[in-house]
Amino acid sequence: MLIFQPEGKRTQAVEGKTILDAAKDLGVxxxxxxxxxGTCGKCRVIIRDGRENLSKPSESELRFLSEEELDEGFRLACQAIILRGRKIVVEIPPESGLNRQRLLLKGVERSIALKPAVRRITIRLKEPTLTDQESDVDRLLDAIESKVGFRPTISYEALRNIPRVLREGEWVITAILWMDREVIAVYPGVRDKPPYGVAVDIGTTKLALYLLDLDDGRVLASASTMNPQIPYGEDVISRILYIMEGEENLERLHNVVVGAVNELIDEVCGKVG
Ligand code: FES
Incomplete structure (x- = not known):
């Protein structure tokens, strides 16, 4: 059993893994x-129990840690390899942790002409008659074409809903257009809610995300977090080296950042209800 203090998170102590890798897998x-x-000396941890279950200090540990520190149980997490799957208690001192920090989210807002990828249009269609039996889809696409000057394609999801939506809205329909190319959603009648979008700033150390009203460009909510790729390398070069160590590492870095962006989207949506 491997236990990380002060969080108290625990996992199986897997032989052959470093303390750092085990921490990453656990989200510590x-x-x-x-x-x-083993070249930065920043991953210092203190082994509070189970020192005998770890490898001997490596050369880089002897370089970065004094004799007294080694006696006190200090190790570099990336160098200490688990030799036996028994109990190991690891304390992460504050200077080695990556605590959530207050991040700067506000800046100077400039007014710019909005050209969002998604926009909505509301259209009233002619009802079909005995002499006008055009299909619902063509009826909608013809109306969009005469209103905006182009004929978009339509997604399968929107296509399935058109007959119901047209009748529920009594032939008034709000269509959501993506890139002025494709109808991606349809709603009955006039839809008051604006389309929403998110702007994401993925920095080396921080992620910032803004929820925007795509009708007028207002920022409705924002959220931020530390970039979860940091444990894999604090700068871009270290992360590139990490990726070069194995194809699965690229996927891992991709997944952690996508996961964090999705969490931020949940957070901003929660803020505006
Ligand atoms: S020395 Fe361990 S991560 Fe740099």
């Missing part, structure tokens, strides 16, 4: 500027 954050290559 430890500073690792060099991405675990």
């Amino acid at each position: 954050q430890i500073q690792s500027i060099c991405g675990g290559r």
